[in-house]
Amino acid sequence: MATGVVARVLLDSPLPQLDRLFDYRVPPALHSQARPGVRVLVPLRSAGRQAKGFVVEVVDDGEFEGVLSELDDVISVAPVLHPDIYRLIRRAADRAAGTASDLVRLAVPPRQVRVEKSWLAGDHSRGALPVAPTIDGYAQHDVSSLIRAEHTELAGVAPATAPGRRIALTAIPEPTRLQGGEWVPSAQRTLAQLAVATLSAGRSAIISVPDYRDLDHLAACLAELVDSEHVSRIDASQPPASRYRAFLRTLDDAPVIIIGNRSALLAPAPRLGLIALWDDGDDLHVEPHAPGVHSRDLALLRQEDTGCALVLASHARSTDVQRLIEVGWLSAVEPSPRRRRRIMPTVHQVSAEGPAHQARIPSSAWKVVSEALATGPVLVQVARPGFAPRVACAECGETARCERCRGPLALPRAGSTPSCRWCGSLAVGWTCSTCDSARWRSAGRGSTRTADELGRAFPGARVIVSDGATPVQRAPGGRTLVVSTRGAEPIVPGGYSAVLLLDGESMLARESLRVVEDCVRWWCNAAALAAPDAPVLLVGVGGWVATALATGRPEDIAERELADRRTLRFPPAVRVAALIGTSDAVARAQQSLEGLDGVDVLGPVALDDGRVRSIVRLDVARGSEVASRLKAELVRGATTSAPAIPGRPPRRRVPALRVRFDDAEPFDDHASPRASS
DNA sequence: AGCACGCCGACT
C-alpha cells in the first residue's frame, strides 16, 4: 500500500521480540532530516510512550499493512548507524542468535552533544594522502597485490571469487627499530605499512588488535608513516568525548586508517580497502557482552560484504585460521626470506647443585642464560604472577582452600598472609579442612619467587618483574633479567639476547580445549621479542609439540590440533552453542532443533544454581538454521512466561533461556564454582 | 520494558 515516506527503524532495545524493523510515517517537517542512520524518537504501542531508535532505510512504501504511527522526532541529523554497518550487525547477530541492538551498542558510542555539534559544523577536508610505503620483509607480489587487487574489484571482478585477497600472514618474529629510536614488534610495523599503502590508494583500512600495548605500538608505527589527521583510534578506554569524536571522523568521506580493538571492526569506514586482525587466537578478541561475537567473525563477514582485502596476522596460527586455510578461504603468506624462530626444548634435567639448582633451571639453560646476560637482557617467561601460586597444608599436603568460598589460596608475596584467588579474602587463622593442622607451606613458584631465585643464581644482574597487574612497558638494556607472566612481556631495544620459557609443563597442564594452541601462541609471541639469532629455550615440554617448535613449524601444531578436533567433533571443526536456563526452556530449545542433520546435543547437565546447560554441536553449514531456531526460542521465552508451577517459585526474574554461540569454555572441563556468575 | 486486554472470583 502506498503510504508516502516511510522510515524503517531499528529500536534501541535489548528485547529479542523487538529485534526487527518497525515502519513509521515521516511527517513532512522531518523529510529532510530523517535520513538513514540518524537517531530518532518513535512512539511505541501507546501514545506518550517513546523509544529511541535508528533509521535504517527510508522508503516510499512500507512493508507493514496496518496503520502506521508517525516518527516523533529526529534526535540528531548525524547518520551514526551507517546502512552498511547495520547490514553487518544484522548478519553477525543472526549468526549468534543475538539482537542487533546489542551490537549497535558496540558500533555506535554514546552520543556527546557538543562533540557532535562541532563535527556537524566542521570542515571535513583532509590533507594530501601519503605515498605508499614499501612493505618490509615480504615479497612484493605477496602483499602488495592485496592493495592493488582493490582496483581490479572496481573493474568488476566479483569480490568473493577474486583469489589471493584473504591471507593468513605469518609475522616477522623480531623487534624492529623505528626512525625515532623506539622499538616495536615487526608485526605492528607490517600492519601499519599495509594500512598506509591502502590509504595511499584512496581507501580506508581497519586494524584490530587485542590489547592496548599492541595498540600503542601500532600508533607509534603509524605516526612516522602518516599524518595523524588520517588516523582514527577507536577503543573503549578513551574518555567519551574523544571516543565519539574519533568515531564521527570515520563517517567522513575521506579515507581513514582506523586502529582499535574489537569495536574498530564496526566503524563506518568509507571505501574500505583492508581489514587486518592481529593474533586472532587471543581471547581478548571475544566481546564479553552478549552475544559474544569474535573479532575474527566480524572481520570475515565484513570482508565478504565489502570485498576488501583481509589479513589475519600472527606468530602462531590458530586452529580457526588453519581451518580457513584448509577450506581454501585464506591463503598463507610468509615473510621473505623465511624467518623461522626455533624454540628449543630443554630436557628438564635440573643441575645437581649450585645456584641453578636453587632456581630449578636445567643446567644447559643456565649456561645459555649466563652467556646471554653478558650481551644483553634475558626474558624469563613464567606461568603465574605473585610469589607462590598455591598454598598447601604442611602436614597432609592437601591444597589449602579458602574457608569462606573454598577457593584455592595463593601467596601474593614472600612472607605475606595467604589469600584466596577467588574472593580475595585473607586466610587469617587458617586451618586445614582435612587434618586440622594450622601450618601451611607455599607450593609452586610465581613470578616474584622466580625473580628472587634468579637474582641469587645470577648475582649482579638487575631483575625486573612484569605481570598482568603491573606490566612493564619497556625494560632497559644491559645485564637485566626480565621475569614476566605470559602476555606481559616488555619489549627491549634490539631484542632479548635469550628467552627462557620456564613453566611449559604447568602451562600445558591446564584442562582446556585450547591449551596447546594457547601455549604455542604465548611461547611464539615471547620468542618474537628476542634478537634475531638469540636462543629461545622451552623447559619441560617434549613430544610432537616440542618437535614442531624446534623445527620452527608451529603451523604443524595447528594442523594436527584441528585434525584431532575433527575426529572428536570439537570446535572449530564444528560450531557450538551453549544453551543455559531452566530445564523446561533448555528442553524446548533442544526440541526445536530436532530433525536437523549435522546437529547433535550434549547434555543437559545441572549447574550449581539450579539451571541446566546443554551444548549443541553443529556443522558449520547448519549455522544460520540453528541460530534462527534458537532465536525464535529466545523470543518465545521472553514473550510467554513459563507455565507457573503451583508450588514454590512465584515469579522468575532471570531469563528462562540464554544462548551463547562459539564459546569453547564448556569443553574446558574445569568445574569452577564461579561458573554461575 | 511498559501497558492494555481479558477471564475469573468476590463484592454492592
Place this chain on the structure above:
DNA sequence: GTCGGCGTGCTC
C-alpha cells in the same frame, strides 16, 4: 450485575 485481581501478549 460489576469491580478489579493479575496472567498473557503486543509493540509499526
